[in-house]
Amino acid sequence: MAENMSVVINVNGAGRAVSVEPRKTLADAIREDLGLTGTHLGCEHGVCGACTILLDGEVVRSCLMLAVQADGAEITTIEGIADGDDLHPMQSAFSEYHGLQCGFCTPGMILAGIDVVSRNPDPSPQEIREEMGGNICRCTGYQKIVESVQAAAAVMSAEGGSA
Amino acid sequence: MKPAVFDYSAPESIGEALDLLAEHGSGAKVLAGGQSLVPMLNFRLARPAHLIDVNGVGSLSYISANGSLRIGAMTRLTAVGESGAVAGAHPVIPAAVAEIGHRAIRNRGTIGGSVAHNDPAAELPAVLMALDAEVTARSTDGERVIGMQDLIEDRLFDTTLGDTELLTEIRIPAAAAGSTFGFREFARRHGDFALAGVAAVITTDGSTITHAALGAFGGTHATRLPTAEAALVGAETGDAAFAAAGAGAAADFPATSDVHGTAEYRSHLINVLTVRALNDASGQAGGGNG
Numbered sequence: 001m002a003e004n005m006s007v008v009i010n011v012n013g014a015g016r017a018v019s020v021e022p023r024k025t026l027a028d029a030i031r032e033d034l035g036l037t038g039t040h041l042g043c044e045h046g047v048c049g050a051c052t053i054l055l056d057g058e059v060v061r062s063c064l065m066l067a068v069q070a071d072g073a074e075i076t077t078i079e080g081i082a083d084g085d086d087l088h089p090m091q092s093a094f095s096e097y098h099g100l101q102c103g104f105c106t107p108g109m110i111l112a113g114i115d116v117v118s119r120n121p122d123p124s125p126q127e128i129r130e131e132m133g134g135n136i137c138r139c140t141g142y143q144k145i146v147e148s149v150q151a152a153a154a155v156m157s158a159e160g161g162s163a
Numbered sequence: 164m165k166p167a168v169f170d171y172s173a174p175e176s177i178g179e180a181l182d183l184l185a186e187h188g189s190g191a192k193v194l195a196g197g198q199s200l201v202p203m204l205n206f207r208l209a210r211p212a213h214l215i216d217v218n219g220v221g222s223l224s225y226i227s228a229n230g231s232l233r234i235g236a237m238t239r240l241t242a243v244g245e246s247g248a249v250a251g252a253h254p255v256i257p258a259a260v261a262e263i264g265h266r267a268i269r270n271r272g273t274i275g276g277s278v279a280h281n282d283p284a285a286e287l288p289a290v291l292m293a294l295d296a297e298v299t300a301r302s303t304d305g306e307r308v309i310g311m312q313d314l315i316e317d318r319l320f321d322t323t324l325g326d327t328e329l330l331t332e333i334r335i336p337a338a339a340a341g342s343t344f345g346f347r348e349f350a351r352r353h354g355d356f357a358l359a360g361v362a363a364v365i366t367t368d369g370s371t372i373t374h375a376a377l378g379a380f381g382g383t384h385a386t387r388l389p390t391a392e393a394a395l396v397g398a399e400t401g402d403a404a405f406a407a408a409g410a411g412a413a414a415d416f417p418a419t420s421d422v423h424g425t426a427e428y429r430s431h432l433i434n435v436l437t438v439r440a441l442n443d444a445s446g447q448a449g450g451g452n453g
Contacts, residue, residue: 002168022171022214025205044164045202046268058241058270064201065271066194068171069218115266133353134265 007071011036012080020067027051029067030077038078038107042136049135052108053077059115078107081114089155090114090148099148101139108135113149121157125150166204173216177301180217180329185303187213189326194218195237195276198268223275223331228252232335236275236298241266243274253294253335255344255362259286262346265354275330278311281385283319284356286348288385291333293362293378299332300324308334312387317417319384339374342366343447345440348381349432351423357381358424359432361388361412363440370399377408377440379433382417390415391437405441412437 004019011034018033030039030053042048044063051062054076062075081088090110093099100106109132116123116131123131128146137145174180184191192211194200195218203209217223223237228248243249244260263269263277263286277287278298292311300307302325314322324330348360359381366374375395377388390411398404413434418426 002170005171021168023166023168023204025165025201028165044205046198046264049265049267052267055270059267060270061198061267063205064197064268066171066197066201066216068173069197069216112267130353131266134267 005068005071007068009034009067009070009072010074012076018067022066022068024067025063026053026065026067026070026075027062029070030062030075033067036077036079040104040107042104047136048105049108049112050105052111052135054111054115059112076111078110081110088114089159090117090152093148093152093155094145097144097148097151099140099145100137105135105137105139109137109145113145113152116149117153117156121153123149123153164205166201167207167210169204169211170213171216172213173219175219175221177220177222177329177331180215180220181301181303181327183213183215184327184329187215191215191326193279193329195279196239196272197276198264198272199276199280199282217329231337234274234333234335236279236330236332237273238275240269240272240274240277244269253338253344255290255294255346255364258344258346259290259362262286262348262350262354262357262360268354274333278314278333279322279324279330281315281318281320281322282356283384284381285385286357286360286362286380288315289360289378289380290346290362291335291378292385292387293364293376294335294338295376296333296335298330299334300328301331302327302329315385317384317386338364339366342374343444345443345445347436347440347443349436359416359418359429359436361433361436361440363437363444365395365400365441365444367400370401372396372398372400372404375408377412377437379412379416379437381429381433383419384417386415386417388412388415388437395441400441400445405438405445408441409434409438 040050042050046061046064053062190212194216223235225235227233232252244257345363348357350357361379364376372395375392391408394407394411413430416433418429420426
C-alpha cells in the first residue's frame with residue numbers, strides 16, 4: 001500500500017487540501033474526497049466525457065489524471081460555474097432548450113460547451129458536433145444539445161464572452 | 164476500474180527522472196500525458212510497481228524551429244497542433260493532430276507519449292516516420308538518437324527504447340522546398356481510433372515526383388509504404404501514378420481483422436485513402452512550401 005500524499009487543489013476558487021493514495025484518479029478525488037458529486041464517471045477510460053472538468057482553464061478528462069497530478073492546479077467543476085443562484089448561460093440554455101433528459105452526461109456537456117464557446121464565440125452546428133464529439137449522451141440524440149450550446153453562445157457573446 | 168497500487172515519483176528535472184529510471188528500470192513506467200496509460204492503469208492492463216510522472220519536468224516542453232524542427236517530448240498535442248512554427252515547417256503534423264481524440268485528450272496528451280506508447284492506430288508514429296523524424300533517448304549512461312523506423316520496427320504498444328531510457332525530444336528535418344502533403348484517415352466517429360490512415364508527403368520537379376514518403380497507421384503496426392513510394396518516384400503526378408501507389412499501399416499495409424472491420428476491408432481503405440491523400444498533396448502543388 002503506497003502511502004497517502006497530501007495535495008492542495010484550488011477547486012472552484014477555494015484551496016482544498018486532501019490526502020490521497022497516488023493511484024486515486026482526480027475524478028474519484030473530486031467525488032469522494034472533495035464531495036463534489038456533480039462530476040460524473042461513465043466509462044473511466046476517457047471515452048465518454050462525463051467526467052470533463054476544466055484544469056487551469058483547459059478542458060480535460062478527470063478520470064485520466066491522478067489526483068496527485070492536480071497538486072497546485074486550479075480546477076473548475078460543474079459546481080463552480082453558476083454565480084450563486086444565477087445559472088451560467090450554458091446551464092440556462094440546457095434547461096431552456098431541453099439539452100438533457102437523464103442528466104448524467106450534462107456536467108461534462110456543459111463544461112465542454114463552455115470550452116467550445118470560449119474558443120469560438122459563434123460556433124456552427126457542425127463545429128459544435130465536431131468539438132463535442134468526445135462527450136457521449138445516450139438519451140437526447142444530440143439535436144437539443146447542439147441547440148443549447150448555440151443558444152448559450154449567443155448569450156455568452158452578448159455578455160462579452162464570459163466563460 | 165481503479166489502478167492497482169504503485170509508488171509514485173514526480174521528478175522536476177530530466178536528471179532526476181533518469182536517476183529514477185536507472186533505479187527502478189523495468190518495474191517503472193513513465194507517465195506522460197496519461198491519455199493511454201491511465202486507462203490501462205484503470206483497467207489494470209498495466210500494473211507498474213513505480214510510476215515516474217514527468218509532467219513536472221518543464222524542460223521537456225518546447226517547440227524550436229531552427230533548421231530542423233525540435234519538439235520536447237512533453238509538449239502537449241494542443242500546443243503542437245496550434246504551433247505556427249510546426250505548421251510552417253510541416254503542415255501535415257497539425258492536420259494529423261486535429262484527428263487525435265478530442266480537445267480534452269489533446270490538452271493532456273503529449274507528442275512523446277504518443278510515440279513511446281506506439282499504438283498502431285495512432286497518427287503520430289506514422290506521420291513522423293514519413294517525415295524521417297528521429298527521437299532522442301536519454302539515460303544515466305548517456306544519450307542516443309534513434310530514427311523512427313528503428314524505434315518502432317514492427318512493434319505495437321512497444322518501442323526499442325530501453326527500460327532505463329527516457330524519450331526526451333522529437334527532431335524532424337526540414338521539408339524539401341515545394342513539398343506538399345495529404346493526410347487521410349477513416350474512423351467510425353470523429354475522434355475515434357482510425358481503421359486505417361495515411362500521411363503522404365511528396366515533392367515534385369514540375370510534374371515529376373522526385374520524392375515520396377508515405378506513413379500508414381491502423382494496421383498491426385505503424386509503417387512506411389515502400390511499394391507505394393516506389394510507384395510514385397519518377398512518375399508524373401496524376402491518376403495513373405496515384406492508382407499504382409494505392410495498390411502498392413494495400414500490398415504494403417499490415418492489415419488485420421477485428422470487430423471493427425476485416426483485413427480485406429482495411430486494405431481497401433488504405434488503397435482509397437492513399438489515392439485521396441495523394442490527390443490532396445498534388446492539389447497543393449504550386450502553393451508554396453506546403
